[in-house]
Amino acid sequence: MDSVNPRAGPAIAAILVALPMVAILAAVIHGATGADPALWAHLAEHVLARVTLNTAVLVVGVVAIAVALGTSLAWLTAACDFPGRGFFAWALLLPMAMPAYVLAFVAVATLDYAGAVPVALRAVFGEGFAVPAIRSTGGVIAVLGLASYPYVYLMARGAFLTHGARVLEAAQSLGLGPWSGLFRVAVPLARPWLAGGAALVAMETLADFGAVSVFNYDTFTTAIYKAWYGLFSIETALGLALLLLVFVAVALALERLARGRARYTAADAGLRAPARLALPGARGWVAFTCASAIFAIAFVLPAFVLARWALEVAPLDLDARYVDYALRTLVLAAMAAVACLALAVVLGYATRFESGRLPRAATRVATLGYAIPGTVLAVGVVTVLGGVDAAWRALAGGGGLWLQGTVVALLFGYVARFLAVAHVPVQGGFARIRPSLEEAARSLGLGTRGLVTRLHLPLLGAGLGTALLLVFVDVMKEMPITLMTRPFGWDTLAVRVFEMTAEGEWQRAALPALVIVAAGLLPVALLIWRMERAARTA
Amino acid sequence: MRLELREVSRAFPGVAAVDRLSLVVGAGRIGCLLGPSGSGKTTVLRLIAGFERPDAGEILAGGEVLSGPGRWVPPERRRIGMVFQDFALFPHLDALANVAFGLRDSDSGMRRRRAQELLELVGLSAEAGRLPHELSGGQQQRVALARALAPRPRLVLLDEPFSNLDADVRMELAQQLRAALVAEGATALLVTHDQREAFAIADEIGVMRAGRLEQWDAPWNLYHSPATRFAADFVGEGSFIQGTVLGPGRVSTELGVIEGQLTSEQPVGTHVDLLLRPDDVIHDDDSGLRAEVVERAFRGAEFRYKLRLPSGTPVLCFVPSHHDHAIGERIGIRLDAQHLVGFPRG
Numbered sequence: 001m002d003s004v005n006p007r008a009g010p011a012i013a014a015i016l017v018a019l020p021m022v023a024i025l026a027a028v029i030h031g032a033t034g035a036d037p038a039l040w041a042h043l044a045e046h047v048l049a050r051v052t053l054n055t056a057v058l059v060v061g062v063v064a065i066a067v068a069l070g071t072s073l074a075w076l077t078a079a080c081d082f083p084g085r086g087f088f089a090w091a092l093l094l095p096m097a098m099p100a101y102v103l104a105f106v107a108v109a110t111l112d113y114a115g116a117v118p119v120a121l122r123a124v125f126g127e128g129f130a131v132p133a134i135r136s137t138g139g140v141i142a143v144l145g146l147a148s149y150p151y152v153y154l155m156a157r158g159a160f161l162t163h164g165a166r167v168l169e170a171a172q173s174l175g176l177g178p179w180s181g182l183f184r185v186a187v188p189l190a191r192p193w194l195a196g197g198a199a200l201v202a203m204e205t206l207a208d209f210g211a212v213s214v215f216n217y218d219t220f221t222t223a224i225y226k227a228w229y230g231l232f233s234i235e236t237a238l239g240l241a242l243l244l245l246v247f248v249a250v251a252l253a254l255e256r257l258a259r260g261r262a263r264y265t266a267a268d269a270g271l272r273a274p275a276r277l278a279l280p281g282a283r284g285w286v287a288f289t290c291a292s293a294i295f296a297i298a299f300v301l302p303a304f305v306l307a308r309w310a311l312e313v314a315p316l317d318l319d320a321r322y323v324d325y326a327l328r329t330l331v332l333a334a335m336a337a338v339a340c341l342a343l344a345v346v347l348g349y350a351t352r353f354e355s356g357r358l359p360r361a362a363t364r365v366a367t368l369g370y371a372i373p374g375t376v377l378a379v380g381v382v383t384v385l386g387g388v389d390a391a392w393r394a395l396a397g398g399g400g401l402w403l404q405g406t407v408v409a410l411l412f413g414y415v416a417r418f419l420a421v422a423h424v425p426v427q428g429g430f431a432r433i434r435p436s437l438e439e440a441a442r443s444l445g446l447g448t449r450g451l452v453t454r455l456h457l458p459l460l461g462a463g464l465g466t467a468l469l470l471v472f473v474d475v476m477k478e479m480p481i482t483l484m485t486r487p488f489g490w491d492t493l494a495v496r497v498f499e500m501t502a503e504g505e506w507q508r509a510a511l512p513a514l515v516i517v518a519a520g521l522l523p524v525a526l527l528i529w530r531m532e533r534a535a536r537t538a
Numbered sequence: 539m540r541l542e543l544r545e546v547s548r549a550f551p552g553v554a555a556v557d558r559l560s561l562v563v564g565a566g567r568i569g570c571l572l573g574p575s576g577s578g579k580t581t582v583l584r585l586i587a588g589f590e591r592p593d594a595g596e597i598l599a600g601g602e603v604l605s606g607p608g609r610w611v612p613p614e615r616r617r618i619g620m621v622f623q624d625f626a627l628f629p630h631l632d633a634l635a636n637v638a639f640g641l642r643d644s645d646s647g648m649r650r651r652r653a654q655e656l657l658e659l660v661g662l663s664a665e666a667g668r669l670p671h672e673l674s675g676g677q678q679q680r681v682a683l684a685r686a687l688a689p690r691p692r693l694v695l696l697d698e699p700f701s702n703l704d705a706d707v708r709m710e711l712a713q714q715l716r717a718a719l720v721a722e723g724a725t726a727l728l729v730t731h732d733q734r735e736a737f738a739i740a741d742e743i744g745v746m747r748a749g750r751l752e753q754w755d756a757p758w759n760l761y762h763s764p765a766t767r768f769a770a771d772f773v774g775e776g777s778f779i780q781g782t783v784l785g786p787g788r789v790s791t792e793l794g795v796i797e798g799q800l801t802s803e804q805p806v807g808t809h810v811d812l813l814l815r816p817d818d819v820i821h822d823d824d825s826g827l828r829a830e831v832v833e834r835a836f837r838g839a840e841f842r843y844k845l846r847l848p849s850g851t852p853v854l855c856f857v858p859s860h861h862d863h864a865i866g867e868r869i870g871i872r873l874d875a876q877h878l879v880g881f882p883r884g
Binding site: 434436437439440441442443444445446447450454455458459 | 587588589612613614615616617618619620622623624626627628629630639640642685686689
């Protein structure tokens with residue numbers, strides 16, 4: 001690749017992602033000396049303890065629920081046979097399409113004291129009938145657990161399918177029954193994958209802003225937001241963001257550790273349809289009922305409620321403003337998707353054609369952003385751009401904000417957070433192009449440009465499309481970065497959901513939420529389609 | 539077109555993969571590099587193709603310098619076709635489009651006709667519309683060959699073209715491959731570690747060891763008059779017995795005085811290791827020379843016996859399979875060696 005020099009690409013991407021974090025760190029160190037001591041004292045006394053405890057309880061509870069649900073459902077659909085197994089195998093992934101904040105506001109709206117379900121229950125059982133309060137620690141944990149179990153489900157299912165049958169048969173030949181085989185062989189073997197799924201859920205929970213906002217449950221993310229907008233205390237927000245980063249780093253380290261182990265215990269490549277354990281008669285129907293209940297609570301009922309509300313409010317609410325929300329969401333998502341894709345392709349080419357450690361190290365930094373909560377990134381991005389603006393004012397004179405509060409800030413945040421999302425499919429596409437294919441093309445007379453247009457583009461096509469779709473949908477769902485860095489008037493569908501739920505206007509939040517869920521179904525459908533195809537060819 | 543390598547060297551960290559190697563493949567000839575894995579033969583192909591740059595030496599095709607001091611032609615401008623070990627067919631293109639990939643005619647009809655012509659040559663006209671994963675291994679290999687030949691390259695390189703194929707189809711495919719190369723009048727260089735493939739395809743074979751060429755010769759000569767002990771060992775089966783040179787074409791051994799043409803004359807009195815091919819040793823019940831059967835392998839039409847001479851030296855012998863002898867039995871043998879190959883001992 002003499003005519004293309006991709007050396008600078010990975011470094012630029014890495015700097016782009018690392019800059020917000022570095023800025024937070026620098027600002028805290030710088031501010032610690034000059035900050036208002038009274039503010040820190042207030043923070044430590046009234047906020048920090050509560051927020052830390054809340055966040056810790058939430059993460060532990062959500063991870064426990066997600067691991068329990070994800071592992072048992074994965075075991076049922078991967079290694080057992082019961083009525084409807086084939087359907088549930090993919091249907092149980094559909095909740096991935098529903099952002100946690102959507103599930104949260106539907107749950108609060110229908111299960112709160114005045115919600116449809118308690119009202120109906122009281123009508124049947126009398127006024128004295130007590131329904132457990134949904135606005136509680138248990139409620140928010142349950143909702144986030146239901147929203148995030150698919151991550152564990154996906155990882156555990158993959159593990160069970162790859163070594164499931166063969167090691168279970170080996171265990172059986174050594175005298176273990178199928179159920180003791182599960183706990184003594186299959187689960188221990190899948191432990192690295194389960195740990196990876198759990199770490200992923202922990203990071204998602206630490207990053208969650210929308211769902212905890214609906215519940216008014218104060219965690220680091222909401223505290224950062226409130227410090228930013230409520231107290232207008234940038235120092236507080238920066239300090240909280242740095243603390244949250246420490247928690248994230250721990251979860252990330254655990255995830256890396258788990259992933260490393262998963263590689264070493266990776267099963268042999270041959271994916272074979274396992275001989276499944278039949279659950280006869282009543283036991284099969286128990287499994288069916290459990291799977292149906294989870295599927296209904298996590299997806300079908302909320303989707304149904306959303307659709308009904310959306311239909312009710314549509315005639316009143318659906319006006320020109322919605323065209324505007326949708327259009328702005330579309331434009332932002334498309335710009336972010338293209339930017340992420342471009343950088344991912346640069347990273348892909350660099351790791352392919354550049355030897356040495358630098359491109360790989362830079363790629364690792366550039367793809368860290370998925371672990372950083374949006375609230376933290378938003379604080380970091382604004383700090384960076386604020387610094388640039390200040391430097392610009394100092395140099396060129398004049399006033400005003402040049403970058404802060406523009407679409408640049410939004411895109412900066414999106415790219416930092418979602419570059420990793422685009423990187424995975426693009427890298428996968430490059431990995432599938434064997435070096436001998438490139439050599440064959442060159443020996444047949446193709447130069448660099450021909451290589452790109454006649455070999456790489458056609459072979460990467462699917463991966464590039466997947467990358468665009470994934471980033472597009474993630475940006476549509478994204479809430480905190482958009483909320484905290486958007487230019488005036490740039491309301492997206494997700495911002496609309498936030499504003500409506502903040503006012504308790506649940507039904508009016510349903511309309512934009514439904515659009516987000518519908519878009520979220522696309523990547524899930526793609527994932528399911530790929531899984532089914534892999535299962536067919538195995 | 540004539541291929542020439544002059545004193546070509548290429549080192550990788552710690553190893554000299556190719557060490558001052560020179561060779562010539564005449565126009566329209568099929569050459570072969572034969573050697574164990576790690577002998578540097580694939581590196582030679584990659585140097586010729588232009589995927590590697592030589593540290594020293596020159597590579598010429600048809601008189602034009604492709605690599606040399608101050609001269610470098612990139613692979614895409616060398617007009618050298620290559621058949622890869624994994625075939626490297628483009629997975630998104632059908633067989634016909636794969637073959638047409640390197641064609642440069644502006645007229646698409648011409649491109650199509652040439653691609654069809656090549657598919658016909660390798661006997662795959664009916665498979666033109668198939669994608670690579672729908673073809674068998676042997677079919678993929680033939681598409682890869684047709685693709686390499688289609689742009690009428692100056693030279694075709696083949697890197698272990700049979701190693702990914704089942705053993706029972708290799709010989710048949712080797713014959714087809716040679717026929718296709720000859721039909722196109724192509725100059726070719728093949729790399730393999732399997733001497734049967736080399737014998738089936740090549741006009742000339744080079745035996746490689748540790749980056750150097752031990753011998754470059756016709757297959758028959760390589761087998762019957764190997765120039766080095768390594769070549770004798772690596773090509774074909776055989777064993778060495780000790781002897782002493784008595785005079786021109788006369789060597790005294792424990793099997794008596796053997797007469798024949800010595801491929802390289804040694805002074806009288808030289809102690810030599812004499813190469814005995816299995817076909818030099820004939821089983822003869824009437825012979826007074828006796829040897830003990832220590833191993834036997836039934837091969838259908840014949841037995842391959844490993845025999846031990848009284849001195850303990852092992853020799854190999856092919857015997858028609860109706861001569862069924864047990865291990866430990868002592869059987870009569872005589873020698874029928876026309877070409878004596880002896881290497882001085884020491």
